[in-house]
Amino acid sequence: MENHYLLRLEHAAKTFVLHGLGGKKIMGFRDINFTVRRGESVGLAGPSGSGKSSIIKSIYRTYLLSHGHIWYDSKYYDGIVDISKIPERAVHLIRTNEIGYISQFLRVIPRVAAVEIVAEPLIRNGVPEVEAKKVSSDLLKRLLLPENLHDAYPSTFSGGEQQKINIAKTIVWRPRLLLLDEPTASLDTHSVSIVMGLLKELKEGGTAMVGIFHDAQIMNDFADTVYNIDRGFYVEQ
Amino acid sequence: MTNNIYNPYLIREDEKLKGLTEPYVSIQNLTKIFGPSCPMCIEQTGPEHETNKCCTCGSIVALRKISIELYPNEILGIIGESGSGKSTLVRLLHFDMDVTYGEMYLDPLILCQEVIDHTKKDIFTLSAFEKRKIRNKLIGIVYQNPYMGLKMDISCGGNIAEKLIEYGWRNVNAIRTRAMELLNRTEVPIDRIDHSPKTFSGGMQQRVQIAKALSTNPKILLLDEVTTGLDLSVQAKVLDLIKKIQEKLKITMIVVSHDLGVIRLLATRTVVMKYGTIVEAGLTDQILEDPQHPYTQLLVNSQL
Numbered sequence: 001m002e003n004h005y006l007l008r009l010e011h012a013a014k015t016f017v018l019h020g021l022g023g024k025k026i027m028g029f030r031d032i033n034f035t036v037r038r039g040e041s042v043g044l045a046g047p048s049g050s051g052k053s054s055i056i057k058s059i060y061r062t063y064l065l066s067h068g069h070i071w072y073d074s075k076y077y078d079g080i081v082d083i084s085k086i087p088e089r090a091v092h093l094i095r096t097n098e099i100g101y102i103s104q105f106l107r108v109i110p111r112v113a114a115v116e117i118v119a120e121p122l123i124r125n126g127v128p129e130v131e132a133k134k135v136s137s138d139l140l141k142r143l144l145l146p147e148n149l150h151d152a153y154p155s156t157f158s159g160g161e162q163q164k165i166n167i168a169k170t171i172v173w174r175p176r177l178l179l180l181d182e183p184t185a186s187l188d189t190h191s192v193s194i195v196m197g198l199l200k201e202l203k204e205g206g207t208a209m210v211g212i213f214h215d216a217q218i219m220n221d222f223a224d225t226v227y228n229i230d231r232g233f234y235v236e237q
Numbered sequence: 238m239t240n241n242i243y244n245p246y247l248i249r250e251d252e253k254l255k256g257l258t259e260p261y262v263s264i265q266n267l268t269k270i271f272g273p274s275c276p277m278c279i280e281q282t283g284p285e286h287e288t289n290k291c292c293t294c295g296s297i298v299a300l301r302k303i304s305i306e307l308y309p310n311e312i313l314g315i316i317g318e319s320g321s322g323k324s325t326l327v328r329l330l331h332f333d334m335d336v337t338y339g340e341m342y343l344d345p346l347i348l349c350q351e352v353i354d355h356t357k358k359d360i361f362t363l364s365a366f367e368k369r370k371i372r373n374k375l376i377g378i379v380y381q382n383p384y385m386g387l388k389m390d391i392s393c394g395g396n397i398a399e400k401l402i403e404y405g406w407r408n409v410n411a412i413r414t415r416a417m418e419l420l421n422r423t424e425v426p427i428d429r430i431d432h433s434p435k436t437f438s439g440g441m442q443q444r445v446q447i448a449k450a451l452s453t454n455p456k457i458l459l460l461d462e463v464t465t466g467l468d469l470s471v472q473a474k475v476l477d478l479i480k481k482i483q484e485k486l487k488i489t490m491i492v493v494s495h496d497l498g499v500i501r502l503l504a505t506r507t508v509v510m511k512y513g514t515i516v517e518a519g520l521t522d523q524i525l526e527d528p529q530h531p532y533t534q535l536l537v538n539s540q541l
């Protein structure tokens with residue numbers, strides 16, 4: 001049982017069809033196969049436009065797969081599901097309970113304080129408000145977000161500060177599977193090392209990850225296994 | 238080969254997944270035809286014909302066999318061009334007019350004591366009295382046009398009181414206290430309680446509508462273009478209010494909006510409508526980032 005994978009892409013392929021352009025087809029990726037075990041960190045590398053982000057978005061079901069399967073061993077559903085095919089409601093429940101996604105940009109309701117944004121997933125899952133805010137505030141402190149910003153609205157924050165909120169609001173609830181698409185791109189070196197430290201702690205706690213990092217050194221530090229993607233194909237290192 | 242890696246017997250069947258995600262409200266084949274209607278109405282309308290007007294009898298097919306499921310504590314977004322049937326849908330769910338045909342079922346979970354015996358019954362077939370009872374107990378609405386949701390010749394507090402009285406409240410002091418509490422929650426200045434909503438700004442009128450809709454603790458809230466026509470800072474306040482209400486009160490909502498930004502921030506799932514028909518439905522981020530239907534692609538590409 002321990003050898004069981006958490007995530008497995010099987011002949012996964014994605015083609016975009018642009019109807020406005022006479023049905024033009026754009027290849028996102030094709031025949032992608034890899035597995036991720038519990039607590040494993042997998043990196044996706046490759047040139048810009050090779051399909052890395054599309055793969056991550058397909059795992060999160062932001063993109064619909066054209067072919068193949070994305071098997072995921074769900075705790076909530078107590079069994080393996082094909083994320084690319086189950087009902088949207090089921091995907092939503094898995095997203096709120098198991099799979100987190102951190103992109104490059106923060107998107108939140110205006111006029112909600114930073115600490116409240118981070119605490120929200122905890123409160124939703126039944127953590128008392130005071131405690132959730134304390135945990136969130138501590139996390140933001142670790143990420144070196146100035147304390148006077150904790151109660152401010154992120155719409156006025158700098159790119160890096162917003163990104164810290166973005167990272168915190170997902171890692172705070174310790175997802176079982178964490179998807180990362182260049183989460184550190186707008187952060188300074190010191191902040192990057194703090195984020196990498198937090199990711200390590202998550203990993204030790206059993207979180208599996210699939211991540212894209214531009215910086216080769218960060219990628220090295222992050223990943224147990226790196227898959228190189230080129231023009232939508234998986235290529236051997 | 239792949240079978241060695243995973244055990245296919247562990248794979249959850251769709252049936253089992255469904256069992257864990259029962260909808261609160263299930264709407265099937267909902268259809269609304271304005272006009273005499275004829276057997277060709279459905280066939281001759283919809284996106285393929287690029288019209289909602291039946292060319293045989295001239296009726297307007299405002300809704301064409303819509304099926305929607307609503308889940309506990311979720312926000313469902315509805316987008317689509319003007320005239321696609323969004324407001325008609327919302328008003329049918331509030332029993333403001335009769336459906337042409339279609340069914341609506343409620344999960345026992347959502348039904349409270351008085352209406353519990355309507356499980357498994359098509360709600361649209363109940364008597365007007367029973368529908369009113371269900372509406373009073375379960376459903377709140379905020380109309381696109383504040384003049385439809387509020388009486389402008391009585392005070393703002395009076396509008397809320399009216400709804401509470403319809404619900405069965407009798408104690409004048411209790412009613413006033415409740416109205417103040419709601420205006421407080423929706424951030425309408427309490428000292429305006431005795432003024433007519435006619436004298437309020439658009440954003441305030443929408444917030445009074447929200448206060449009125451919330452007064453009877455509905456389980457379902459229908460919001461039709463609540464932020465349209467408001468300036469950006471007022472929009473932000475209303476959005477924040479809706480999100481807070483949803484989180485704190487765990488209300489299931491339908492949010493109709495032209496504004497994809499509003500839908501992105503609020504809705505978990507989104508339905509795209511055109512000429513009375515659902516052309517695409519999916520998780521909101523999927524609809525906005527990987528739209529499948531030509532119409533959705535057009536909509537998204539022209540707005541983002």
Ligand SMILES: Nc1ncnc2c1ncn2[C@@H]1O[C@H](COP(=O)(O)OP(=O)(O)OP(=O)(O)O)[C@@H](O)[C@H]1O
Binds near residue numbers: 289317319320321322
């Ligand atoms: N009472 C009515 N009698 C006749 N036709 C009606 C009536 N109400 C709505 N319609 C028609 O039904 C269609 C759908 O109208 P509806 O108000 O639901 O559109 P909508 O999607 O809400 O549009 P908008 O985005 O402009 O609010 C339109 O063609 C409209 O003219």
Ligand SMILES: Nc1ncnc2c1ncn2[C@@H]1O[C@H](COP(=O)(O)OP(=O)(O)O)[C@@H](O)[C@H]1O
Binds near residue numbers: 048526
């Ligand atoms: N939503 C989309 N619609 C159409 N084409 C897309 C979309 N997302 C990505 N693509 C295309 O798919 C290919 C892979 O892109 P992407 O996954 O973003 O690459 P990477 O992250 O490796 O830079 C590119 O040709 C890109 O233009």
Ligand SMILES: [Mg+2]
Binds near residue numbers: 053054
């Ligand atoms: Mg990318």
Ligand SMILES: [Mg+2]
Binds near residue numbers: 324325381461
């Ligand atoms: Mg309308």
Ligand SMILES: [Zn+2]
Binds near residue numbers: 275276
């Ligand atoms: Zn007809």
